[in-house]
Amino acid sequence: MTKQAGGYLLLAILALLSWWLADRMSPQESPLTPKVKHSPEYFSTGFTKTVMNNDGTPKQRLAAQSMIHYRDDDTTELTQPVITFFQADDSPPWVIHSDHGLVSSDRDEILLGGRVLITREAAPGVSPVKVITSNLTIHRSSNIAETPDHADLISPPNRISGTGMRVHFQEPKTLSLLANVRGKYEPH
Numbered sequence: 001m002t003k004q005a006g007g008y009l010l011l012a013i014l015a016l017l018s019w020w021l022a023d024r025m026s027p028q029e030s031p032l033t034p035k036v037k038h039s040p041e042y043f044s045t046g047f048t049k050t051v052m053n054n055d056g057t058p059k060q061r062l063a064a065q066s067m068i069h070y071r072d073d074d075t076t077e078l079t080q081p082v083i084t085f086f087q088a089d090d091s092p093p094w095v096i097h098s099d100h101g102l103v104s105s106d107r108d109e110i111l112l113g114g115r116v117l118i119t120r121e122a123a124p125g126v127s128p129v130k131v132i133t134s135n136l137t138i139h140r141s142s143n144i145a146e147t148p149d150h151a152d153l154i155s156p157p158n159r160i161s162g163t164g165m166r167v168h169f170q171e172p173k174t175l176s177l178l179a180n181v182r183g184k185y186e187p188h
Contacts, residue, residue, distance in 0.1 A: 037072065038070055038072050038073070039070070039071075039072075040068045040069065040070060041069050041070060041071040042068075042069050043066065043067060043068045043069070044066065044067045045065065045066045045067075046065070046066075047062075047063065047064045047065075047066065047067035047078075048061065048062070048063040049061070049062045049063075050062075051140075053088070057086070057088075058084075058086045059085075059086055060083070060084065060085055060086065060140065060143075061082075061083070061084040061086070062078075062081065062082075062083050062110070063081070063082045063083075063084075064078040064079055064080060064081040064082070064101070065079045065080040066078070066079040066080075067079075073105060074105035075102055075103060075104060075105055076102070076103040077100070077101070077102055077103075078100060078101035078102070078103065078110075079100055080097075080098070080099065080100070081096075081097075081098050081100070081101040081110070081112065082095065082096065082097050082098075083095070083096040083110065083112075083138060084096075085143060085169040085170070087169075087170075088170070088171075091120075091123055091126050092120050092121040092122070092123050092126060093120070094118060094119070094120050094167075094169045095118070095119050095120070096112065096116065096117070096118050096136070096138070096145070097116070097117045097118075097119075098112035098113065098114060098115070098116045098117075098136070099113060099114025099115055100112075100113050100114055101113065107140070108139060108140050108141050109137060109138065109139060109140070110137070110138040110140065111135075111136075111137055112135070112136040112137070112138065113134070113135055114134065115132070115134055116131075116132070116133050116134055116135070116136045116147070117130070117131070117132055118130070118131035118133070118136075118145075118167070119131075127155045127156075128155060128156065129153065129154070129155045129175075130153075130154045130155070131151055131152065131153050131154075131165070131167075131175070132151070132152045132154075133147050133149055133150065133151040133152070133165060134147065134149045134150075135147050135148070135149050142168075143168060143169040143170040144166065144167065144168050144169070145165075145166070145167045145169070146164075146165065146166045146167070147164065147165050148163070148164050149163070149164075149165075150162070150163050151163075151164075151165040151177060153175065153177065157186040158183065158184065158185050158186060159183060159184045160177060160181065160182070160183035160184075160185075161177070161181070161182055161183070162177030162178060162179060162180055162181035162182070163177075163178065163179045163180045164177065164178030164179050165177050165178065166178065
């Protein structure tokens with residue numbers, strides 16, 4: 001065997017060894033996991049869900065013109081949602097209307113988009129309230145709603161506006177405007 005033929009033989013053996021090592025060291029192909037599309041799992045029109053207190057009285061109600069649940073991220077889209085926070089002291093409930101909403105996968109947060117209207121009717125010893133804002137996040141377990149956006153609070157004859165708002169719908173009931181607060185207050 002000549003020196004040149006031995007060199008070619010050595011190169012061929014090295015090439016085969018390299019190919020074998022590359023094949024052994026490459027990751028094994030796993031079966032492809034099908035990607036779940038963001039498509040509806042179920043839907044409802046005229047949707048209503050009521051959460052009750054221990055004594056059987058309504059605590060919260062979520063209603064929407066339509067509801068669509070998605071399996072891939074376990075979220076729920078709402079069209080024209082209306083959320084009602086009933087009061088234990090028999091005062092009028094707080095009612096929140098929005099253009100659209102999204103319920104988080106843990107069901108605790110509801111993100112309301114578009115124009116948001118919060119109302120509470122008048123009652124003996126209770127003034128009517130109307131709040132106009134947008135992009136409101138409701139934390140259902142704590143009965144708190146908040147937004148970083150502009151908010152107008154109207155409780156005739158008074159009007160207050162500000163940037164950022166936090167509302168607690170249960171005792172102690174509070175509504176706080178967080179920055180750039182301006183108002184018009186008329187004593188009775």
